[in-house]
Amino acid sequence: MPARLQHKSALITGAGSGIGFESSLLFAQEGANVLLVDVKLDAVERAAKLVQERNPNIKAVAFKADVSIEADIKAAVDKAVELFGRLDFNNAGIMHPEDDNALNTEERIWDLTMAINLKGVWWGCKYAILAMRNNPTDPTKSLHVGGSIINTASFVAIMGAATPQLAYTASKGAVLAMTRELAMVHAREGIRLNSICPGPLKTPLLMDFLDTEEKRQRRLVHLPMGRFGEAVEIAKGALFLASDDSSYVTGIDFKVDGGLTSCYVTPL
Numbered sequence: 424m425p426a427r428l429q430h431k432s433a434l435i436t437g438a439g440s441g442i443g444f445e446s447s448l449l450f451a452q453e454g455a456n457v458l459l460v461d462v463k464l465d466a467v468e469r470a471a472k473l474v475q476e477r478n479p480n481i482k483a484v485a486f487k488a489d490v491s492i493e494a495d496i497k498a499a500v501d502k503a504v505e506l507f508g509r510l511d512f513n514n515a516g517i518m519h520p521e522d523d524n525a526l527n528t529e530e531r532i533w534d535l536t537m538a539i540n541l542k543g544v545w546w547g548c549k550y551a552i553l554a555m556r557n558n559p560t561d562p563t564k565s566l567h568v569g570g571s572i573i574n575t576a577s578f579v580a581i582m583g584a585a586t587p588q589l590a591y592t593a594s595k596g597a598v599l600a601m602t603r604e605l606a607m608v609h610a611r612e613g614i615r616l617n618s619i620c621p622g623p624l625k626t627p628l629l630m631d632f633l634d635t636e637e638k639r640q641r642r643l644v645h646l647p648m649g650r651f652g653e654a655v656e657i658a659k660g661a662l663f664l665a666s667d668d669s670s671y672v673t674g675i676d677f678k679v680d681g682g683l684t685s686c687y688v689t690p691l
């Protein structure tokens with residue numbers, strides 16, 4: 424079977440860890456060149472080295488950028504275009520430990536969360552769209568392929584969470600709304616935009632927070648599959664959205680959540 428991302432390139436934010444790292448590995452394995460972007464330079468350099476070692480036929484390059492800063496994202500997209508050009512996975516995000524309910528969340532936590540989780544995705548989309556307008560038509564396809572932009576939201580954008588994290592939930596809901604609108608506006612340019620909604624995963628972002636068995640069990644009881652997801656399972660969903668297998672898919676909230684948002688599960 425031919426590699427699914429041959430002749431493509433991906434800019435992936437939050438690539439130093441979790442979903443972003445697993446997606447970088449998987450996309451490279453499927454033939455894409457990858458620009459791994461993260462605010463943590465050490466982490467992203469380690470990640471890029473590993474991706475390159477395992478996939479010597481593609482280019483894996485580390486780049487330091489804070490997604491909440493427009494100039495950083497412009498520089499990252501410029502770098503990707505200079506190196507290769509094509510698709511974009513806006514995945515970096517935070518869940519701040521001081522994020523709480525409407526009464527207790529401080530304005531600075533709200534602003535920080537929105538700056539990274541929402542404004543960062545906007546910057547990522549803006550510069551990816553500008554770059555993708557210059558993408559050549561794929562010579563191996565009859566379809567015009569402008570590019571695919573994937574934005575990471577969360578299951579909490581669809582169902583809300585009883586353990587409050589107001590800024591996080593609001594930021595992810597806004598990612599879904601923004602992505603749908605951008606998908607409609609840019610559909611005729613051949614630029615597809617989709618959101619991916621991961622369920623709760625075994626990555627540092629969540630596991631640092633669920634640091635006791637009691638806290639983990641409180642969540643596991645609601646998961647139809649009885650387990651947390653793995654970052655690589657989200658990467659596989661992202662691979663579908665990134666590849667031409669999804670050439671007629673745009674504007675969707677793609678749930679990769681083990682059935683969590685579809686079921687009313689009670690304790691056994």
Ligand code: NAD
Nearest residue numbers: 437439440441442462489490515516577623624626628629
């Ligand atoms: P992670 O913490 O393992 O990785 C996130 C990466 O983003 C880190 O390497 C971090 O350094 C980077 N990052 C943070 N702020 C940044 C910034 N300002 N600029 C650039 N990079 C920055 O997290 P993960 O679990 O892989 O989560 C990735 C995405 O998936 C996030 O958007 C998160 O909200 C979403 N998500 C995660 C879960 C989960 O259970 N883990 C569930 C739903 C959605």
